[in-house]
Amino acid sequence: MHKQITSVQNSYIKELVQLKEKSRLRKQTQTFLIEGLREITLAIQGNYVIQTILAATKIIQEGEIEKLLISVNYEIEVIEISNDVYQKLALRESTEGILAVAKSKDLSLKSIVFKNENPLILVAEAPEKPGNIGALLRTADAAGIDAVLIANPKTDIYNPNIIRSSIGCVFTTQIATGTTSEIISFLKERNINIYAAALTASVEYQTVDYSKSSAIIVGTEATGLTDEWLQNTSKNIIIPMRGAIDSMNVSVSAAIILFEAVRQRQLIPHVRDDN
Numbered sequence: 001m002h003k004q005i006t007s008v009q010n011s012y013i014k015e016l017v018q019l020k021e022k023s024r025l026r027k028q029t030q031t032f033l034i035e036g037l038r039e040i041t042l043a044i045q046g047n048y049v050i051q052t053i054l055a056a057t058k059i060i061q062e063g064e065i066e067k068l069l070i071s072v073n074y075e076i077e078v079i080e081i082s083n084d085v086y087q088k089l090a091l092r093e094s095t096e097g098i099l100a101v102a103k104s105k106d107l108s109l110k111s112i113v114f115k116n117e118n119p120l121i122l123v124a125e126a127p128e129k130p131g132n133i134g135a136l137l138r139t140a141d142a143a144g145i146d147a148v149l150i151a152n153p154k155t156d157i158y159n160p161n162i163i164r165s166s167i168g169c170v171f172t173t174q175i176a177t178g179t180t181s182e183i184i185s186f187l188k189e190r191n192i193n194i195y196a197a198a199l200t201a202s203v204e205y206q207t208v209d210y211s212k213s214s215a216i217i218v219g220t221e222a223t224g225l226t227d228e229w230l231q232n233t234s235k236n237i238i239i240p241m242r243g244a245i246d247s248m249n250v251s252v253s254a255a256i257i258l259f260e261a262v263r264q265r266q267l268i269p270h271v272r273d274d275n
Contacts, residue, residue, distance in 0.1 A: 002078045002079060002080045003077070003079045004079070004081075005054075005081050005085055006081070006082040007085070008084055013088065013089065016054075016089055016101070017088060019031065019032065019033055019101075020091075023156035026104065026156060027104075031051065031101055031102065031104060032101075032102055032104060032158035033099055033101060033102075033160060034050075034099065034101075034102055034163060035090055035091055035092065035098075035099050035163070035164065036095045036096060037060070037064060037095075037096045037098055038167065038168055039163055039164075039168035039171070040068060040098065040099075041068065042169070042172055043100070043102055044071055045171070045172070046171035046172055048102045048171060049074070049103040050068075050100050050101070050102050051076070051077065051100075051101045051102065051103060052078075052079060052100065053065060053069075053077070053100050054089065054101075055078060055097060055098050056080075056082065056097035058097070059083070059096065059098075060097035064098070065078060065098070083097075086099070091161070091164055092164065104158060107175055107176050108176060108178070109178045109182060109186045111176055112147050112149075112174055112176050113174070114146055114147070117213075118211065118212050118213045119145075119213055120143075120145045120213075120214055120216075120258070120262070121148070121192065121216070122136065122139075122140050122147075122258060123150075123183060123187075123216065124136055124149075124150055124151070124218050124219075124250070125152060125180060125220070125225055125226065125229065126151065126153070126154055126219070127153070127154065127155070128154040128155060128220070129155075130159050130162045130164075131161070131165045132250055133150075134161070134163075134164065134169070134170070135165065135166075135251035136218075136254055137169040137170050137172075138166055138169045138251075139254050139255045140169065142255075143255070143258040143259055143261075143262050147174040147176065148173050148174070148176075149175075149177070149183050149186075149215075150175065150176070150177045150178075151183045152179055152180055153177045180226060181228065184228065184229070188232070191213060192213040192215050193212060193234040193235075194215050194233045194234045195208055195210070195214060195215065195217065195233065195234060195236075195237050196217040196230060196235075196237065197216070197217060197218045197219070197225070197236075197237055197239070197257065198219075198224060198225055198230055198233075198236040198237070199238060200230070200236065201236050202235075202236040202238035203236070203237060203238070204238060204240055205237040205238060205256070205257050205260060206260055208237055210260065210261035210265065214261060216254065216257050216258060216261065218250050218254050237257065239253060239257070
């Protein structure tokens with residue numbers, strides 16, 4: 001028989017609410033909350049360790065929980081929770097009635113291992129909005145790139161809004177964080193070409209050869225990239241604009257450039273049907 005929690009006043013549930021809301025606590029405990037069956041499944045596929053599953057058994061079927069438990073070779077605690085407790089912990093109104101507590105991974109640059117001789121990397125400098133970070137991670141997953149590096153992060157990667165907006169792609173691609181200086185050193189030590197999306201001294205993005213080791217660097221729409229990047233690029237690249245504005249959403253820009261790199265490498269991204 002699984003443990004049951006029915007009260008939102010339960011001390012463990014109060015701790016999980018804090019874990020959901022406070023980045024500091026996620027860092028201290030090296031744990032975070034995952035909401036949704038697809039997201040938890042992708043975390044398991046991404047070799048994240050799941051400590052506890054919380055299931056609102058009036059919403060999710062026992063068989064779905066069993067499938068998750070069978071997919072790992074270690075024991076996971078399962079707690080049955082009431083709908084009230086689920087609503088207290090969940091961000092979304094219409095999810096499958098399941099959450100998980102997972103262990104964080106090491107997101108330092110030293111954790112990155114390239115399986116590809118000529119890696120393709122996306123670097124985002126100082127992205128703030130969880131929705132933009134989530135969209136960048138979905139783009140990275142769709143393009144099948146080797147890693148996403150976040151320079152000078154403003155938001156905790158395990159923020160529930162990033163997990164939600166990435167629909168779990170935060171778990172499917174290697175991610176590391178560091179300062180701009182650390183990431184520039186990391187790329188240069190590995191002879192990875194640095195192509196910065198910038199408005200000044202730029203060539204059109206499709207004229208660049210991305211077949212060798214390449215990092216695509218994108219900044220925020222408001223301020224672009226810092227001078228430190230612009231002084232250390234192999235080339236600045238630009239997407240020619242045909243209309244009245246001079247910039248697009250950062251995830252759209254990244255997608256355009258990454259898929260050009262993928263096209264040049266003659267890789268067809270693996271198409272999945274997640275529906």
